[in-house]
Amino acid sequence: MSVGKVYLIGAGPGDIKLITVKGLECIQNADTIVYDRLANPRLLSYRKPDAELIYVGKLPDRHTLQQHEINQVLVDEAKKGKVVTRLKGGDPFVFGRGGEEAEVLKEENIEFEIVPGITSAIAVPAYAGIPVTHRDCTSTFTIITGHEDPTKEQSNINWQRLASDPGTLIFLMGVSNLPKIVKRLVDNGKDKETPIALIRWGTRPEQEVVTGRLDNIVEEVEKAGLTSPAIIIIGEVVNLRDTLKWFETKPLFGKRVLVTRSREQASDLSQKIEDFGGESWEYPTINIKPPEDFTKFDLAIEKINDFNWIVFTSVNGVKSFFARLKSLNKDIRVLGNIKLCAIGPKTREEIENKGLIVDYMPEKFVAESIIEGFKTILNPNEKILLPRADIARPILIDSLLELGMDVTEVMAYRTVIGSRDNEELLTKLKNKEIHVITFTSSSTVKNFISLIENEDLETILNGITIASIGPITSETARSLGIKVDVEAKEYTIDGLVQALVDYTN
Numbered sequence: 036m037s038v039g040k041v042y043l044i045g046a047g048p049g050d051i052k053l054i055t056v057k058g059l060e061c062i063q064n065a066d067t068i069v070y071d072r073l074a075n076p077r078l079l080s081y082r083k084p085d086a087e088l089i090y091v092g093k094l095p096d097r098h099t100l101q102q103h104e105i106n107q108v109l110v111d112e113a114k115k116g117k118v119v120t121r122l123k124g125g126d127p128f129v130f131g132r133g134g135e136e137a138e139v140l141k142e143e144n145i146e147f148e149i150v151p152g153i154t155s156a157i158a159v160p161a162y163a164g165i166p167v168t169h170r171d172c173t174s175t176f177t178i179i180t181g182h183e184d185p186t187k188e189q190s191n192i193n194w195q196r197l198a199s200d201p202g203t204l205i206f207l208m209g210v211s212n213l214p215k216i217v218k219r220l221v222d223n224g225k226d227k228e229t230p231i232a233l234i235r236w237g238t239r240p241e242q243e244v245v246t247g248r249l250d251n252i253v254e255e256v257e258k259a260g261l262t263s264p265a266i267i268i269i270g271e272v273v274n275l276r277d278t279l280k281w282f283e284t285k286p287l288f289g290k291r292v293l294v295t296r297s298r299e300q301a302s303d304l305s306q307k308i309e310d311f312g313g314e315s316w317e318y319p320t321i322n323i324k325p326p327e328d329f330t331k332f333d334l335a336i337e338k339i340n341d342f343n344w345i346v347f348t349s350v351n352g353v354k355s356f357f358a359r360l361k362s363l364n365k366d367i368r369v370l371g372n373i374k375l376c377a378i379g380p381k382t383r384e385e386i387e388n389k390g391l392i393v394d395y396m397p398e399k400f401v402a403e404s405i406i407e408g409f410k411t412i413l414n415p416n417e418k419i420l421l422p423r424a425d426i427a428r429p430i431l432i433d434s435l436l437e438l439g440m441d442v443t444e445v446m447a448y449r450t451v452i453g454s455r456d457n458e459e460l461l462t463k464l465k466n467k468e469i470h471v472i473t474f475t476s477s478s479t480v481k482n483f484i485s486l487i488e489n490e491d492l493e494t495i496l497n498g499i500t501i502a503s504i505g506p507i508t509s510e511t512a513r514s515l516g517i518k519v520d521v522e523a524k525e526y527t528i529d530g531l532v533q534a535l536v537d538y539t540n
Contacts (some may be wrong), residue, residue, distance in 0.1 A: 039066070039113040041140055043133045045126040045152015046074035048159050050238040052309070054078060058150050065120035067112045069105070073124025073155075073264060075239070077316065087112075102132060106139040113145045126154040130180050130207050154178075156205045159237030160268050163244050164280030167203050172271040175202030181209015181216065181267060198223035203270035210235075210263040214253050220269070221249055230273035235265035240291045240314045240470070242282065246273060285312020286536045292471040293460075295320040295479040297351075297450075303381075304473065307532045316469065318460055320482035323351055324449040326425070332359055332445045335420055339369050342443070343417040346376040346405070348427065353377075353385040355447035356422045367391060378405060379527055399526065406434040415439040422447035426478055428507070450478050457486045464495050471500045473531060477511035484515050492516050500538070504531045 042061040047053035054062075062068065062081045070079065072092030079088060089108060091100045100108070112119045127133025127149060140147045156178045160167055167176040177200060183192060197204060198220050209216055210233065221227050227250040235243040247255040249269070282288060290313040294304050297319050305315035326332060335342075336359060347353050360366070367389055374394040377383040383393045395412060397404035419435060421444045435442045463469050464487070474480045487495060493516075501519050503509040505526035509519045521538045523530035 037116050038145055039115065039117040039119060041109050041113050041119040041121060041136075041145060041147040042150055043121045043127045043136060043147060044123065044150035045131070045154070046070075046078055046122050046124055047153040048125060048155040048162075048238045049073075049075050049236065050158075050162075050314075051075050051077050053153050053158060053238065055150065055152065058152060061120045061150055062122065064118055066117035067119045068122055069108055069112070069119065070122040071124060074122045078122065080317070102135065106136055109136060109140065110143050110145060113140070114143075123152070124155070125207075126152040129154045129156060129178065130182075155237060155266055156207060159234050159266050160205070160232075160272075162238045162242060162282045163232065163234045164276045164278070164282070165232060165234075165268055165272055166275060166279070167205065167268070167272065169272050169275060172275070173202045175200070176205060176270075177202060178205045178207065179209075181206035181212055183212075194219045195223045198225040203268065203272050206267040206269075208264060209267050210256070210261070210265045213256060213267065216267065217249050217253060225249060229269060230271060231267065231269045232273045232276065233261055233265045233267050235261050235263075237266065238282075240289050242289075244276070244280075244283070246276060282312065286540050287311040287313030290314070290470045290539065291316055291463075291468060292473060292535075293318055293469050294473055295483055296473075296475045297321045297323050297453075304475070304528050304532070307528060311532065311536055313471075316463070319453045320479050320486060321450045321476075322453055324451055325355070326446045326449060329359065332422070332447065333363060335422075335443055335445050336360060336363055336365065339365075339420070340372065341418055342373055342420045344374045344376060344413075344419045345370070346378075346419055346421050346431075347382050347386060348378045348421075348423045348431070350381050350385045352423050352447050353382060353389075357389060359447070376405065376409075381527065405431065406438070409435070409438065413438060413440060416441055419443070420445070424478075425449045428477075452482045452485055460486060461490065461495075464490075464499070467498060469499060471502055471535065472496075473502045473504075473535075474508050474512060475504045475528070475531070477508055480508060480511045480515060480517065484517075500535075502531060502535050502538075504528070 044058040044061050059081060062078055065082060065086050067087045067089060068082055069089045069091055091105045109119060109121060121136065123131045123133065125131060137147055157167055168174055179192060183190060206216060228248045231249055231252045232244060232246045233256055243261060245255050245259045245261050287308060292308045292313045292315050294315050294317045296304060305317060308315040375386055375391060376395045377386055377393045383396050386393050395408060397408045416439060418441045421432060421442060425446045432442050432444050500521060501517055502521035503512060503519045504523050509522050512519050521534050523534045
């Protein structure tokens with residue numbers, strides 16, 4: 036068997052979007068991912084389904100594996116012929132011990148590559164509104180390990196030089212040594228009124244910042260109860276935080292939001308949440324699948340010119356319809372004499388992306404609103420095609436039939452329960468690491484309930500904000516024992532996010 040290859044990559048400081056393009060490719064292509072505590076676990080969702088995960092995370096007071104054991108894991112996995120991604124927080128060559136791992140791989144004649152990451156030394160202060168350099172303050176910065184005990188007899192750190200350095204000082208992972216670091220600097224002549232900040236879990240929803248001066252920062256940190264992981268930044272640039280802080284001022288800062296819609300549709304909602312400073316955590320409770328039997332669907336398409344209207348109730352319905360149209364070797368020219376109705380602007384947008392114009396969209400994006408509008412524009416006995424989900428509410432078709440319409444309903448797609456393991460979801464819910472849950476349809480609510488059916492609903496959702504896209508979804512949630520805190524006034528993704536922003540501010 037040929038020897039594999041190891042990629043030593045930096046995962047960045049925490050925000051998953053701060054990983055490099057190449058770093059993400061390494062995760063996607065890896066057979067084995069060896070990851071540590073400071074690498075955001077959300078990055079692992081980009082792995083191949085069959086990729087092996089090996090956790091080697093360290094805490095200040097205990098190690099899952101010693102460094103020599105981690106080195107051996109990399110060697111062993113590579114010698115199995117695997118592509119191995121070693122995923123580290125920050126940058127592998129900035130106190131990441133990547134150099135040591137690379138040396139071992141070289142000794143074992145194992146091919147490796149270094150994929151740099153954005154170091155927390157720069158990115159974390161930036162998210163706290165603290166530039167490490169500034170023309171009016173300093174043109175230099177120094178990065179120092181915070182792990183070394185400042186009181187040991189022979190130090191690798193020149194404390195006298197650091198104390199006299201007018202530039203910014205950045206200590207990585209030094210919370211437990213903070214009193215000793217401060218004492219060493221002051222004893223060596225550093226002005227005790229020098230500004231200092233500690234930033235915990237920078238770039239994540241848990242980001243916490245404590246500021247002060249060298250002479251009071253220990254007390255301020257104790258008062259705040261701040262613990263590792265955190266970086267320490269010292270210098271005049273800390274004073275710029277009051278002016279430049281931006282991340283913590285975003286309306287959804289500090290909120291980790293569970294997105295329950297299907298993976299195909301989750302990205303739009305996730306992006307808007309993160310634009311407002313939240314962190315989206317995608318956990319699809321539904322998957323979109325094609326019908327098991329296309330007979331009725333295909334028959335409707337073969338007789339498409341018999342219809343006066345096609346009513347699309349979702350983006351998925353549009354995508355499924357046009358995919359089937361193409362598979363039957365037909366194109367949009369067959370729709371030339373047919374009028375089109377869309378529920379909601381996203382559904383309309385999807386239709387218009389096909390080069391078609393929507394003839395009617397109701398003011399409110401529910402079936403009841405369609406019926407009210409249709410009363411004024413439909414003629415009796417007009418033929419309507421309704422391609423939609425297998426579990427769609429019957430009210431639309433029933434109401435159209437009451438109006439005297441000739442309705443053909445076809446299953447354009449199926450919605451099935453999400454297939455992900457729910458252990459991770461339950462852990463995050465129980466640890467209150469999820470702050471908001473969003474529901475975008477009744478099926479997302481029902482499937483969510485199925486995923487946590489053995490748990491006490493009131494206990495597990497206590498303190499978590501529930502946000503619904505509209506009254507139908509809210510009604511379903513309440514009927515299943517879920518209290519809805521936020522309901523969108525406009526029943527769209529934009530409306531849902533805006534309602535959440537309004538609620539939290």
